[in-house]
Amino acid sequence: MSSQFLQFLISGITVGATYALVGLGFSIVYNSSQVINFAQGEFVMIGGMATVFLMAAGAPMPLAIALAVLLAVVIGFALGKFAIEPARGAPVVSIIIITIGASIFLRGAAMLVWDRNLHHMPAFSGSDPIDIGGAALLPQSVWVVGGMVIIVAALQVFFSHARIGKAMLATAFNPLAAQLVGISTRGMLLLSFALAAGIGAIAGILIAPITLTYAGVGIMLGLKGFSAAIVGGLGNPMGAVAGGLVVGIAEAMTAGYISSAYKDAVAFLIILAVLLIRPSGLFGRRESERV
Amino acid sequence: MKIWDVRTVLGWTVGLLAAATIALGAQAQEPIKLGVFLSATGGAAFLGDPEKKTIELYVEKINADGGLLGRQVQLTIYDDGTKAKEALTFVKRLIDQDKVDLIIGGTTTGNTMAVINEVEQAGLPFISLAGASVIIDPVKKWVFKTPHTDRLAVQKIFTDMKARGLTKIGLLAGSGGFDKSCAGNARALMESEGVEILADETHGAGDTDMTPQLTKIKNTEGVQAFLYCGFGAPTSIVAKNYKQLGITIPHYQTHGSASVRFIKGADGAAEGVRLPAAALLVVDSLPDSHPQKAIASAYKAAYEDGYKEPISTFGGHAYDALFLAAEAIKRAGSLDKEAVRSEIEKTNGFIGVDGIFTMSPDDHLGLDNDSFVMVEVHDGGWKLQE
Incomplete structure (x- = not known):
């Protein structure tokens, strides 16, 4: 019985880490611009698809991964530069709608440039399961969870210690004041899109051996990642992690112990409950209205 | 001004006839x-x-x-x-x-x-x-x-299972139209075909891990075979999870998985999966007759x-x-x-x-x-x- 529980927990953590990795990108962009970037799922797709196609073209895996992340960063930067920046000053809702448009565009472009098929990426270190107390764990899950931990730690350091990270936070809190102390707020916006795209691509590469990759893979992952970021509290990388794990483990436990038919319903119930009780999320800053 | 001289009338007639012929020709x-x-x-x-x-x-x-x-x-x-x-x-x-x-x-x-x-x-x-x-x-x-139809597929699968002496099965289905219809047919046909569904599980659209459902099926007493109803990426994911959990009972999928993408996506885990498919899939091994x-x-x-x-x-x-x-x-x-x-x-x-x-x-x-x-x-x- 306990090995069964362990198996559900492993599944929940793997899936939760996937959601968390996708959710991180939402947090970063929100941090610097208060914008929800609905094209985040597409960067996850670009990371996976670009790696698969570069490897098919003969590039060794590490090179393919590096180039794929670089490609996503460039596209993220371009998205900020050519789609978001010209709309500066527009209401946040308008900018969010622009990101939805961008996601549709990127998905369509991926279908044209690459293709519409399912693609498989080999697992980084084999696919022989590791036995933990009777439960089976795939080595790739360790990569996903490990990757998530490293990225979150790096982000924590970046935002609390690095000058440029602090500048991004300052821009988020008060763009005018940030500009007055000499921060290029425009640069910060572009940087946040590039950073979020890069992290999205890394997420896409880490999870591709588990989820497979295809042009439409970003839709559902983006939605779940967004849910994770909301539950945890937008703007806080730790929040995305907590939110992702809560949603992922709840889904696995519901499927395991109650009924797999209610799995998605429970995930949405949690999101509703969190939004009702703590509208700013588990780790979110409490909003204080200035009068 | 003489408009209606013989030559003009003739010219008009010929012109009209030509136009009519072209129009008729076009219609044909x-x-x-x-x-x-x-x-x-x-x-x-x-x-x-x-x-x-x-x-x-x-x-x-x-x-x-x-x-x-x-x-x-x-x-x-x-x-x-x-x-x-x-x-x-x-x-x-x-x-x-x-x-x-x-x-x-x-x-x-x-x-x-x-x-x-x-x-x-x-x-x-x-x-x-x-x-x-x-x-x-x-x-x-x-x-x-x-x-x-999925109904034909389920019938074919049940026939094959019974020929191998497998009558107690675990069922997993996705949430798409085909998935649901296929699972519905499996439930509807089980009595007349003499097959018993001991575990009946589902998964959501875009799910990336089905190990909880498969663990339940694995731990259900008496299950002799497994049937998955679905298509697309989940078919490969189910095969991978199946191997991950070390489940050894016969694994059946439907013609929804009859694509080389399913095999490639499963990265070796699809070995041994059985499914009904159109003869086209194995055209080279068909006898000439x-x-x-x-x-x-x-x-x-x-x-x-x-x-x-x-x-x-x-x-x-x-x-x-x-x-x-x-x-x-x-x-x-x-x-x-x-x-x-x-x-x-x-x-x-x-x-x-x-x-x-x-x-x-x-x-x-x-x-x-x-x-x-x-x-x-x-x-x-x-x-x-x-």
Whole structure:
């Protein structure tokens, strides 16, 4: 019985880490611009698809991964530069709608440039399961969870210690004041899109051996990642992690112990409950209205 | 001014006659309008893309050979992006604006079901390329389909299981239209087929890990075999999770997994998975005496030559739909919608890629259990089972 529980927990953590990795990108962009970037799922797709196609073209895996992340960063930067920046000053809702448009565009472009098929990426270190107390764990899950931990730690350091990270936070809190102390707020916006795209691509590469990759893979992952970021509290990388794990483990436990038919319903119930009780999320800053 | 002198009148007459001849000629040459709507992009793109390519390839061939009834076939294709709402919009456009004579399309069950009312009201023949049995059961006057139904697939699977002495099974299904219909058929057929479903699980759209459901099935006392109803990425994920958990009971999937993408996506974990599929999938290992061998080989050669990519059974559905329609139009000798419809219904012994079709007023599919072969994944390819 306990090995069964362990198996559900492993599944929940793997899936939760996937959601968390996708959710991180939402947090970063929100941090610097208060914008929800609905094209985040597409960067996850670009990371996976670009790696698969570069490897098919003969590039060794590490090179393919590096180039794929670089490609996503460039596209993220371009998205900020050519789609978001010209709309500066527009209401946040308008900018969010622009990101939805961008996601549709990127998905369509991926279908044209690459293709519409399912693609498989080999697992980084084999696919022989590791036995933990009777439960089976795939080595790739360790990569996903490990990757998530490293990225979150790096982000924590970046935002609390690095000058440029602090500048991004300052821009988020008060763009005018940030500009007055000499921060290029425009640069910060572009940087946040590039950073979020890069992290999205890394997420896409880490999870591709588990989820497979295809042009439409970003839709559902983006939605779940967004849910994770909301539950945890937008703007806080730790929040995305907590939110992702809560949603992922709840889904696995519901499927395991109650009924797999209610799995998605429970995930949405949690999101509703969190939004009702703590509208700013588990780790979110409490909003204080200035009068 | 003399306008009406003999020469002018003669000139006018000749001119008018010439114009009339051209007009009449044009009418005789007016093309047959074939309307097609497919999911060439979106979630079902891997089904819709080969369907589109197949139709384009063969309409071109038909036209190069002189067309149908001496008329060229004019093709109008729309891509519904795997959205039911778009499918409905395009079907309305095909009927009202493009005024097509016949519609082929509906890559997915959902998109087909969304347009059935519209087609029935307009009253023109419609051949669907989607899987589920709800499309033709109950029979709708104007609606036909070519792919084997999930019901046939489940019957074939149950027959195969019983032949191996497996009668107690665990079932997992996705949440798409095909998935649900397939699981529903499994539940409906279990009593008459003498199979018992001991564990009945589902997963959501876009799920990336099915180990909780599979763990439950694994730990259910007495389960002898496992059946998965679904298609797309989850088919590979289920196979991988199955291997991850070290489950050893026989693993069955449906013809929804009959694509080389399923095997590649599972990264070796698909070995030993059994499924019912159209003979096309194993055309090279069919004996020469097999009635479908010649036609399936020809389709495979033409498609792979034209597009430099491997065939899938999905393109085969489009091939059958196109030629079922072409044969019916030839027999009807006109484009009268009722005549074409009743000729499709009278299809008898048409050898297609999917099987041998014999339709009737009660059966708008015309395939039976024998049109499937059982295959097993072996060394990364398909192996025909006896």
